[in-house]
Amino acid sequence: MKKIITVSREFGSGGRTIAKKLAERLGYKYYDKELVEQVALESGFDAAFIAEHSEFAPKKSGLGFLFTAESGSPLTGGMSTADFLWCVQREVILKLAEGEPCVIVGRCADYILKDRPDALHVFIHAPLAYRIDHVLTHYGQSDVAPEVRLEDKGKRRSRYYRRYTGREWGMSENYNISLDTSLMSIDRCVDIIEEMVKQ
Amino acid sequence: MKKIITVSREFGSGGRTIAKKLAERLGYKYYDKELVEQVALESGFDAAFIAEHSEFAPKKSGLGFLFTAESGSPLTGGMSTADFLWCVQREVILKLAEGEPCVIVGRCADYILKDRPDALHVFIHAPLAYRIDHVLTHYGQSDVAPEVRLEDKGKRRSRYYRRYTGREWGMSENYNISLDTSLMSIDRCVDIIEEMVKQ
Numbered sequence: 001m002k003k004i005i006t007v008s009r010e011f012g013s014g015g016r017t018i019a020k021k022l023a024e025r026l027g028y029k030y031y032d033k034e035l036v037e038q039v040a041l042e043s044g045f046d047a048a049f050i051a052e053h054s055e056f057a058p059k060k061s062g063l064g065f066l067f068t069a070e071s072g073s074p075l076t077g078g079m080s081t082a083d084f085l086w087c088v089q090r091e092v093i094l095k096l097a098e099g100e101p102c103v104i105v106g107r108c109a110d111y112i113l114k115d116r117p118d119a120l121h122v123f124i125h126a127p128l129a130y131r132i133d134h135v136l137t138h139y140g141q142s143d144v145a146p147e148v149r150l151e152d153k154g155k156r157r158s159r160y161y162r163r164y165t166g167r168e169w170g171m172s173e174n175y176n177i178s179l180d181t182s183l184m185s186i187d188r189c190v191d192i193i194e195e196m197v198k199q
Numbered sequence: 200m201k202k203i204i205t206v207s208r209e210f211g212s213g214g215r216t217i218a219k220k221l222a223e224r225l226g227y228k229y230y231d232k233e234l235v236e237q238v239a240l241e242s243g244f245d246a247a248f249i250a251e252h253s254e255f256a257p258k259k260s261g262l263g264f265l266f267t268a269e270s271g272s273p274l275t276g277g278m279s280t281a282d283f284l285w286c287v288q289r290e291v292i293l294k295l296a297e298g299e300p301c302v303i304v305g306r307c308a309d310y311i312l313k314d315r316p317d318a319l320h321v322f323i324h325a326p327l328a329y330r331i332d333h334v335l336t337h338y339g340q341s342d343v344a345p346e347v348r349l350e351d352k353g354k355r356r357s358r359y360y361r362r363y364t365g366r367e368w369g370m371s372e373n374y375n376i377s378l379d380t381s382l383m384s385i386d387r388c389v390d391i392i393e394e395m396v397k398q
Contacts, residue, residue: 010372120382123371170371172322173209176379178371183319183398192391196382 002120002197003101006109008169011153012131012138012146014181014189015124019105021190026197029102035092043088045081053082054089055106057159086164110174111165120197123170123178124189130182201319201396202300205308207368210352211330211337211345213380213388214323218304220389225396228301234291242287244280252281253288254305256358285363309373310364319396322369322377323388329381 005022009015016032023030031038039054040047079087093112096102097119104113110121126134132146142149161169172178177196179189204221208214215231222229230237238253239246278286292311295301296318303312309320325333331345341348360368371377376395378388 123377125372168367168370171367172369172371172374172377173324175371175377176382178322178374178377180375183375183395188394195387199382 001199002118004097004113004116004119005103005122005193005197006113006119007103007105007122007124008110008175009106009124010126010131010170011150011157012135013124013126014134014186016105017186018122018124018181018189018193019103021186022193022197023103025190025194026101026103029096029100030105031096031102032105035089035096035104035107038092038096039085039089042092043085045085050085050089053085055108055160056153056156057163058082058156108161108165111161111167114174120177120193121175122193123172123175124181125170125178126180126182201317201398203296203312203315203318204302204321204392204396205312205318206302206304206321206323207309207374208305208323209325209330209369210349210356211334212323212325213333213385215304216385217321217323217380217388217392218302220385221392221396222302224389224393225300225302228295228299229304230295230301231304234288234295234303234306237291237295238284238288241291242284244284249284249288252284254307254359255352255355256362257281257355307360307364310360310366313373319376319392320374321392322371322374323380324369324377325379325381 005019005028007015007019007022009019019032020030022028033051036047036051036054039045039050043050089107090112093104093107093109096104097113097116110123113119114121128147128150131150135146135150144152158169161167167174170178177193179192181189204218204225204227206214206218206221208218218231219229221227232250235246235250235253238244238249242249288306289311292303292306292308295303296312296315309322312318313320327346327349330349334345334349343351357368360366366373369377376392378391380388
């Protein structure tokens with residue numbers, strides 16, 4: 001029986017829904033935004049700021065970003081804010097893993113907990129067309145076209161992951177199972193993962 | 200119902216066994232070494248030579264390889280032998296996909312058939328320790344330590360794949376499902392894939 005499940009997902013693939021259902025079925029704690037709040041509490045930073053910087057590399061917007069998460073600050077002992085947040089987030093995830101059984105969404109938890117034999121690592125993805133449809137249905141229209149939003153999120157997430165883990169985001173070998181949700185119902189995905197958890 | 204299944208696998212992960220069982224259960228044709236024979240027939244090259252060069256980049260062994268698969272030849276119209284074999288193999292795979300339902304192991308078939316909506320793409324992997332054990336059990340000892348053999352095969356396969364597809368070998372998004380065989384029995388892996396085929 002696996003005690004910890006990390007769920008990494010492409011934006012719009014339904015990965016979060018799968019993670020939530022899995023936690024409900026297993027009676028495990030569920031950490032997604034809850035994790036951000038914990039990091040906010042421990043770092044003193046604002047939750048919205050953390051949500052933006054705890055999984056994504058900064059947008060490339062000229063000199064602006066030199067003065068935000070990438071620059072050192074007296075608050076963080078000269079460390080860049082992004083590096084400081086990484087350290088706090090890593091500590092929070094390691095601590096959570098020591099506690100009750102849980103499902104953790106994103107935030108490089110697959111890497112941070114890679115050496116725990118009681119952890120199962122899941123990757124959820126889907127083709128772009130499916131994800132565009134999913135985003136429009138669940139999050140509605142925005143000023144930015146969905147394919148642009150998806151591409152931007154994906155690239156920044158990969159960049160963040162590479163920077164802090166040295167690995168390539170989405171490589172099969174980093175997960176025990178990777179599933180394309182466009183071919184199966186969400187519930188069947190949950191079934192399959194649940195079975196692996198219980199092995 | 201998917202008509203074609205491509206199975207890509209890490210050496211020693213049990214992927215070939217899964218592919219074979221899947222073909223038996225579904226009553227599909229099975230192409231692995233059979234594919235090499237077909238390429239041999241169509242290219243005029245020796246099957247052993249093809250097996251060595253149809254999935255792996257050449258060993259880096261000094262100037263030697265300049266005069267083997269990487270060099271142009273009058274037999275292949277000046278094209279390098281490796282490129283020529285790629286072209287023949289690609290044609291063979293495209294032709295097989297037009298025929299009876301089948302399971303194809305390796306050989307970049309996931310890439311070659313990526314645009315067919317009737318194809319399901321599977322990636323089978325396992326942690327190194329598991330694969331070492333599998334290799335020793337199924338293939339026995341050899342002069343080269345199993346971890347060296349596995350690493351060499353993996354690197355050459357990735358290099359070959361990158362060269363001819365422009366993609367990274369083993370990225371989850373290139374497959375509909377990726378499974379770590381160390382956590383489940385071979386038969387359960389086959390069950391899960393079979394269910395996806397029948398969706």
